[in-house]
Amino acid sequence: MKTNGIQKISQLFKQLHEINNEHIQLWTEYVLFTWQWWLGLGLTIIPWIVWVIYRKKDSTLRLLSAGFFMMFIASWLDSLGIQLGFWEYHYEVIPFIPAFIPWDLSLIPVMTMVVLQIKPHVSRYIKGFLFALIAAYAAEPFFIWVGLYNPFTWEHIYSLPIFFILYIVSHLLCYGKSYQPL
Template sequence: MNKGIERIQELFEKIHEINNEQIQIWLEYIVFTWQWWIGLGLTIIPWILWFLFRKKDSSLRLLTSGFFMITISTLLDSLGIQLGFWLYKYEVLPFIPAFTPWDVSLIPVFTMFFLQIKPNISPYIKGCVFGVVTAFVAEPFFIFIEIYEPLTWEHIYSIPIYFILYLIAHRICHGKSYISLS
């Protein structure tokens, strides 16, 4: 057998062992802690609020932008973890990354609400506010409650990323590719 394939098999076995150990840690130390309950709430409650208070005639546009944010923020968070920039603790479920409340709920729902509130304000101003609030309010909050730990990352690095993502989400939401069926 090829040496590279043998090494991949060995690494797979180590990863499998680590995953099993992580599940045991989750069962013993994480599930039902107050941080776990916050993570669960932050995964579910924003979507309930969005469903109740969304601009119903813009649901498709908003959801398209929201799913863009889910996809890109999940990809970037995964990359940041793999590169050792930060880590998350207190997974809601042991098989799903700990950043799920952030990337699959808070970021997209916050983006969708931001897109529908005061739609006549410049997207650049809203993008700046989005970036600053997310980097300097949300990230420190997650550090404070010990769910997120930056290792080599600074909050200031997040601002241009959130700004650009917001502008893309705005463009998706307000693009001319949506047609009226009426």
């Protein structure tokens, strides 16, 4: 027999399912095929096309290791921020994922990989700071300006150390000594 707490969790899952269905219906009616949706779709696909063309071919796997790390962490942190009520997104490319796919799965990882391969002898701390500065104080305000992102309690300054640390970890993944022949 279910305990009272388990029954309440089951009720919440049913409510969540109903809310998700309503969200998908509203997304289909008000978001799909708007200019903001097309912008999101373009920001999801175009950076990867550009990266595939211009990447340093012999470093592809190193760069992808860093890029996939950034994808995973960015998606996780983004979902956490949404669930904690720090921000919300409008005009999602796909309504089933509670995060902004163009940012988490395209712009952040591709931007990381590009910065990693440009001037590889420049200090990772300088590049990390510039990466964090651009992400927090150029990209985030742009997404607010076009109406895709709405921070409730989040400030750009909070993003700065997070982006810096994530870039440093990505740099260590990309340039670490773990890439040896099998």
